[in-house]
Amino acid sequence: xxxxxxxxxxxxxxxxxxxxxxxxxxxxxxxxxxxxxxxxxxxxxxxxxxxxxxxxxxxxxxxxxxxxxxxxxxxxxxxxxxxxxxxxxxxxxxxxxxxxxxxxxxxxxxxxxxxxxxxxxxxxxxxxxxxxxxxxxxxxxxxxxxxxxxxxxxxxxxxxxxxxxxxxxxxxxxxxxxxxxxxxxxxxxxxxxxxxxxxxxxxxxxxxxxxxxxxxxxxxxxxxxxxxxxxxxxxxxxxxxxxxxxxxxxxxxxxxxxxxxxxxxxxxxxxxxxxxxxxxxxxxxxxxxxxxxxxxxxxxxxxxxxxxxxxxxxxxxxxxxxxxxxxxxxxxxx
Numbered sequence: 001x002x003x004x005x006x007x008x009x010x011x012x013x014x015x016x017x018x019x020x021x022x023x024x025x026x027x028x029x030x031x032x033x034x035x036x037x038x039x040x041x042x043x044x045x046x047x048x049x050x051x052x053x054x055x056x057x058x059x060x061x062x063x064x065x066x067x068x069x070x071x072x073x074x075x076x077x078x079x080x081x082x083x084x085x086x087x088x089x090x091x092x093x094x095x096x097x098x099x100x101x102x103x104x105x106x107x108x109x110x111x112x113x114x115x116x117x118x119x120x121x122x123x124x125x126x127x128x129x130x131x132x133x134x135x136x137x138x139x140x141x142x143x144x145x146x147x148x149x150x151x152x153x154x155x156x157x158x159x160x161x162x163x164x165x166x167x168x169x170x171x172x173x174x175x176x177x178x179x180x181x182x183x184x185x186x187x188x189x190x191x192x193x194x195x196x197x198x199x200x201x202x203x204x205x206x207x208x209x210x211x212x213x214x215x216x217x218x219x220x221x222x223x224x225x226x227x228x229x230x231x232x233x234x235x236x237x238x239x240x241x242x243x244x245x246x247x248x249x250x251x252x253x254x255x256x257x258x259x260x261x262x263x264x265x266x267x268x269x270x271x272x273x274x275x276x277x278x279x280x281x282x283x284x285x286x287x288x289x290x291x292x293x294x295x296x297x298x299x300x301x302x303x304x305x306x307x308x309x310x311x312x313x314x315x316x317x318x319x320x321x322x323x324x325x326x327x328x329x330x331x332x333x334x
Contacts, residue, residue: 001151006031019071075109080115088328091127100155101134107258114151118158125158132166132198135211149206153188156214162191165214166198166224169206180205188213198224203234222247235259246270254284261290267295271297285317292319301330 006028008287010018034324070093072078085092120126133155135148148169156162191214199207207225208292220242235256239245245267253275260266274284286301297321317325 004031007034025256059198069095069099069132071101071116072100072113072120073101073103075104075112075116078113078120082116082119084093085124085136092097095293096127096129098128098130100133118154121155121158125155128159129161129193130164131155131159131162132168134168149183150186151313152182153186154254156191159191160189161195164192164196165191167210168198169201169203183209190216191212192216192219195219196222200224208238209238211236215242217241218244220245225248231252243267245269251274252272254287256293257284257287261287266290268296273299273300273301285319289318292321294321295319296321297324299326300328302327302331 006021010021010032022032023248048063051276070081072081072220100117102110104110104113109243119327120219135153136150152167157167159165176218188209194215197210197220199210201207216239221244223239223242223245225236225239239248239257240263248269249271257274260269262318272288272295288295
């Protein structure tokens with residue numbers, strides 16, 4: 001495969017897969033390095049809808065640093081990092097990017113891993129601007145010390161200068177009363193510099209806690225909340241207060257778009273990914289006209305009904321700044 005194609009494929013990959021690509025050949029190594037060195041993952045189109053998109057480009061775009069993230073996945077990596085940085089006087093993260101993705105299936109390894117991570121963050125956490133943590137979906141942390149809500153809270157207390165934050169928790173276990181009581185007494189810290197947030201979490205309660213506790217509403221510019229949604233809870237009211245939001249990549253639905261567009265002052269949204277749930281989807285584009293002066297990229301997924309446009313009258317998309325339009329599950333005119 002021509003190495004010139006590789007940068008386009010990288011948008012579908014997570015950082016560890018980028019590292020594997022560098023091992024294929026010298027041309028691929030140079031191609032991957034060039035992407036990172038020239039403002040890497042600020043790619044045009046995230047992977048919307050379906051598989052977990054891992055939109056690392058959204059996170060990286062908030063940081064001028066272009067180096068590969070520092071990745072910890074085993075206790076040995078954490079231990080070696082601490083040993084190598086024992087006398088290091090300043091920032092040990094070349095890109096100020098840190099990714100935690102523990103891979104072990106052993107209980108003892110997780111205890112050692114998170115204990116080591118805590119030591120790293122206590123000493124160097126103030127240097128981290130971009131932080132992502134992926135919790136293993138098969139792990140139901142029944143041991144209190146390894147409950148992911150508590151680990152997440154402990155990590156954030158040592159990351160005061162975050163610009164971008166991502167957390168993936170695919171366990172079906174919601175925070176129990178004990179967890180919620182812990183987070184009430186040990187609140188998630190507010191992150192005054194946070195501009196980009198990605199939360200992919202089945203628990204709507206935990207997502208709401210992150211939105212309410214960590215975000216300064218006028219600072220948030222880019223938001224990804226995955227596809228997990230609580231039908232009883234509805235959409236997150238906290239998001240409606242993000243008055244300077246520029247990118248929202250969480251596939252929200254038509255009723256939620258109506259709530260956004262009905263505000264007296266709408267945020268300057270430049271990129272939106274949403275789900276259409278109407279057989280006549282001119283209404284989607286009519287609502288989007290409220291963002292016409294700023295909206296440049298739009299993705300609409302018609303799942304599950306499919307998108308259709310009424311062929312009975314002449315319809316025009318009145319979005320003068322729009323440069324990119326993606327329609328998925330488009331079924332043609334009615």
